Amino acid sequence: MSGGSGEDRRSTLDGFGEAVNMTAGELEKWLGGEQSREVGQKNGGGESTGHASGRRIVKLLRTRQEELGDADLAHMRKVTGYVRRHLGQRPEGAA
Numbered sequence: 001m002s003g004g005s006g007e008d009r010r011s012t013l014d015g016f017g018e019a020v021n022m023t024a025g026e027l028e029k030w031l032g033g034e035q036s037r038e039v040g041q042k043n044g045g046g047e048s049t050g051h052a053s054g055r056r057i058v059k060l061l062r063t064r065q066e067e068l069g070d071a072d073l074a075h076m077r078k079v080t081g082y083v084r085r086h087l088g089q090r091p092e093g094a095a
Helices: 006-019 024-031 049-061 070-088
Strands: none
Touching: 006 070, 024 049, 049 070
16 A cells, blocks of 8 residues: 655654554444434534544544555544644633
8 A cells, every 4th residue: 555655654653652542442442333423514414523523533443554554544634624623713811
């Protein structure tokens, strides 16, 4: 699998590892709960976009790094960007 240059690939994997702070099992358990289904923008099938992304993240976490392809790395970059944007919107001070 390609995945760009070695440096780009490493940067993507490192960023994803920092952004996703749950194990595949923890995330899968949370996705199976009611709370995870109550939030988010729903797509045509009734599942929220974020929930579907969460299922893909579980799959990515369980995939050996050398087996990750360009589409996988692109999704990892998308997730990392999303997490960073939302962390940057945190209110200052005690919430």
